[in-house]
Amino acid sequence: MKNLRRLALPGRTVRLRFTALYGALFLLSGVGLLTVANLVTLGSSTVSVPAGNPSLQRPTLAAAQELIGLLQVRLSEMQTLQSRQLLISSVVALAVMAVVSVVLGRIVAGRVLRPLRTITAATRRISADNLHERLAVPGPADEVKDLADTVDGLLERLEGSFAAQRRFVADASHELRTPLATMRASLDVAVAKPEPVPAQTIALADRLRTELDRVDRLLDGFLMLARTQHGALSDRATISLGRVVSAALEARAADITDKGLTVHDGDVQDSAWTQGSRTLLSRMVDNVIDNAVTHNHDGGWIRVATTADGTTARVIVETGGQVLDQEQLARLAQPFQRLGADRTGSDHGSGLGLSIVSAVATAHGGNLDLHARPEGGLRVAVSLPLAGGPA
The missing domain is CATH 1.10.287.130 (Signal transduction histidine kinase, dimerisation/phosphotransfer (DHp) domain)
Structure with a gap:
């Protein structure tokens, strides 16, 4: 049974297709080379006998021998010239066909390897948020498929x-x-x-x-x-981030007063609109405000702003405090990650606040940016796709 499988004809593999294509191209190149060389040779192979030679009018043995000698000399000269012309034309034809073969080989290889480029681009595009997508590459049953x-x-x-x-x-x-x-x-x-x-x-x-x-x-x-x-965005709507921020500040008004915090919300604009789940976006903003209130010193300050720039709407919340390590801030977007017990209020909360903010922003096509302020404190910026407000 195994011997029969070995004797079976090979399938349409990429290697076989490359072999057939490049073999055919080089075969055609050789045929073209020989054709050009033969055409050049045939065009220059005519031997002319000098006219008006006085030896032709003397039908003697010496004249015949002299004529034979002249013809041999002329034939030798023509063979030398013909060989030189054949060599030059062969070199030129070989150079031309080499260039043509490389160009054709590159074009054909590009067409053959196009599915691999498609697979590479699609694999780079697919992430944890769109695992439902598939490559679905069409074509014969070969290695690429x-x-x-x-x-x-x-x-x-x-x-x-x-x-x-x-x-x-x-x-x-x-x-x-x-x-x-x-x-x-x-x-x-x-x-x-x-x-x-x-x-x-x-x-x-x-x-x-x-x-x-x-x-x-x-x-x-x-x-x-x-x-x-899980991507459950059932209650999608066009939402004003400025109004969501104002509602979150009002909900935490008692905690803000208890800690004696000063809130600067003069830059909260009503022009920052986005589309998404009202429940998730509200929870996202609540977590950002809650993080700014909880991890803050008594008598501290909070600066809140919403901006609309080009195609992006942003919610920016800044707080004062001690100088933080920028390299460690990236961990805050992961579940159950904190900066340590030395941070104000780090013994409160579940460690999921900013990870939920990052997940909600990613689900809506945005991102979360955490930046340590040089003078101390934290700057939290959430960027979301900008949407026009309701008419």
């Missing part, structure tokens, strides 16, 4: 793995809400009993309730992160 199908299979497995991970996070976060609610209700019932409750029990219940609230916020962050990464 096998490579494209292999990459498509890899993308399919990656898409399934990412989807399973996101579903697990969302399902686990949702299922954990029920026992948390049960635990919180049990604490409330235990504290609300008619008989006197010991002070230690009340203190323990308050501490447990605080931790339950923290876990609840963590689960809420998980759900938001999973929903953002």
Whole structure:
């Protein structure tokens, strides 16, 4: 059986196609070379006998021998000239055909390798946010087709793995809400009993309730992160970033007052509009404002601005404070990453705030930029595609 497979005709492989194409091109080049050389040779192969030679009028043996000698000399000269012309014409024809063969070979190779360039460009374009796309390269069943199908299979497995991970996070976060609610209700019932409750029990219940609230916020962050990464943008609308920022500042007005923070919001414009999920964009801005309030010194300041520049709408939030390390700021966009205990308020929160901001911005075609201010503090800039406001 194996011998029969070896004796079978090879398939239409790329190697075979290259061999056939380049062999045909060089064969045609050789034929052209020989044709040109023969045409040049035939054009210059006529031997002329000198006219008016007096020896031709003397039909004697000496005259015949003299004529034969002259013809031999003339034939030798013509052979030498013909060989020189043939050599020159062959060199010229070879140079011309070499150039033509290189040009034709480059064109043909480009056409043959075009699917590989398509695969490379498509693979670079596909990322974790568009794993549903496939290469779907058409053509014969050769090495290029096998490579494209292999990459498509890899993308399919990656898409399934990412989807399973996101579903697990969302399902686990949702299922954990029920026992948390049960635990919180049990604490409330235990504290609300008619008989006197010991002070230690009340203190323990308050501490447990605080931790339950923290876990609840963590689960809420998980759900938001999973929903953002899953691309669930069902409530798309044209939204004013300036109004969303103003609403977020009003919601945190009590916390701002408690910490004695000064808010500079004179640069909040109503011209910065974008399209996307109202829920996710509101959560994104809330997280940015919450980060600026939580990780700030008492009596500090916050500068908030919304701008529209060309095709980009931006939300910019700056805070004062200590000088931060720019190299470490990139970690803040990852889940559960913080700058350490020396940062103000770093013992609060779940570590998902800015990672949710980055995920929401990416889901809407934007990005998050974290920049350490030279004089101290942090500058958070969220860039989103600009959209025209409602008529």
